[in-house]
Amino acid sequence: MEELIAARVRTVKPSFVREVLKAAGRKDLISFAGGLPAPELFDVEGMRQATLEALEKDPVGALQYGATEGHAGLRGEIAKLMAERGAHISPDQLVITTGSQQGIDLIARTLLDPGDVVLLEQPSYLAAIQVFELAQAEMRGIGSDGEGVLPDDLERQILALKAEGRAPKLIYLVATFANPSGATLSRERRVRVLELAAQHGIVVIEDDPYSELRFHGESVAPMVGLAQEVEGAENLSVYLSTLSKVVAPGLRVGWMVLPAWLQQKLVIIKQASDLHASTFAQHVGYRYLQSGRMEQHVPKIREAYGQRAQHMMATLERLLPRVLQFRAPEGGMFLWASMASGVDTMQLVPRAVDAGVIYVPGAPFFANPEGHAHHLRLSFSNSTPEQIEEGVRRLASVVMD
Template structure:
């Protein structure tokens, strides 16, 4: 927003003033118009929400004990029923809670904020992957940290570069999204996971894995999460934490995520959370607990994965048919995004207004870099549009691209 002569000049904190306002966000407001096929958002498919299951869960939460647990203040660590259900969910992924605690958070976004407030002082270094999940960069920057990026290749973030990277200081935190990173879709290989955990144990640096997309795997073999692997790498259990969320598996409107940390850190994290919001909505937690206890999640997830697989295939096929060798991408085995690169050097930031005029939207790749951004990448989401609309979206993108190249 631009300030006018009438706008008071509020004395923003240095950190708040330094937060970049995103011009992409402004551009993408146009993507909300009904005629625009938007491949820009990172939203789950709304028509697949299990409304019936959530309605029943809400009724159950309000019926039990006249709904007192759902309506009263709750514990900072989370409602016991939801914590128990989430521990079971995590055990299904091979994660045990020995020496660890699980805290319920207001989305995994709050888990990132808690970890940032827990660990970071002005000037501290956080190692992230490049490109990065933007809201994590913002959270770490707001905490005063400096983010240093690891480049990615076919095996995910090049964690071995931790040995050679010219870091301004010893890192306090390594933050990685895996599998299916946002935006790149990259997944850290098993070899790199093991290497990173051994490094973290040796250097006593906390690794935080952010895993919102693992439940959306449709192909390929699931790798053990960093947190599960840390149980086998000597000394690593104490240096690995994890956050995940119900946003992609159930519904983001619940605003429910969780944070698993080694116990002493979890206890300090609960004190930080208490100062932030006392606790996450008891109402949402009780509804989610009843929902998870109802046993509907596996069938719901199977429906979501099936739809996403069909949509992703339609998008990838349409991209290959339309662009051929002009657009390079790897079809991911899950997640929500395709990350692509124009081999003819097309500047995707310049392409976006043309694509919007043609009636489609994407996110230009440079939005996901703090600095040194390549201009030829774009992120396409395949979750919210039907295969037909995805094909039409690609046709519109192709028309905009051809027009940009002069026909």
């Protein structure tokens, strides 16, 4: 039957996270692997109230088919949230998606032909790489440091492609508390990336699930907001975000900010994909945002994650001194670490699982994984301080073995 499968699908592999999460079914396993929010911090009572309100005030709206673009009330609340993040947009520019993952897939389906070039920060979000693979795009990694992508390297690569007679179509970035690196792109670099995009006619996708999770430091405006100040950039800026990390992933309520020319086409693809995101979940999300509970609740998540990050870093320094290098993130859910080059973190996984701890090895996060086997990603969001202590102890027993 395998011959019936489409050619492009035959080459796509399940993401490593999927495999890791399966292994993590073991009850005694401490997982630093998945990017899961802490379930004990879910605002269950807030969700309950939002649902009751949605079913009381507009039961038909919450249960009937809806517009592909999304629920008008929710789009209004999200436009307000975007303004607080530093991007003044119109609700008309929004499309509500089934999680922001769908946003990446929809943009790839709308813009990419096989062989098109996508430039993405190196390392990059695994499931984005999977989407671009499925679109049969050619991925090229942009070099980065602790502050995110290097605009000079971006320019170098664009010019090298142009010299080959090719034009990159997309730049994909997690600009704030990147997955997996934890890095945040400075305002200056954001503007420079937008200038390059405008100059060369490339669409920039900023994927922003984490920016609300800042422990300290100054927030930086989303690129879609900064684009309004860069000539020619506004029409090329796409922004993705989600309620997954700040309210609940189970809602699968994400959103895209899009320029009009792109939104029209993308909505047609979205309609063929699933008609629209769950109106039930959208109405619950709408009532929740409207209630003002999110503003009260997010600081609790921020504080807890900040403490967990701090605790993980201190424990790593205590139990794995000098063996594991990392840079302290200013927010988000991840610690990106490196061992001595020569260590292969993928090969360590089975022994780590035997010891009762799991992480994500670094190589799969790179479009070109060579030379990146010594990295690993540790998530601190979904483990209690006790679990962090014990998990790092187990990791140390394997690494120091």
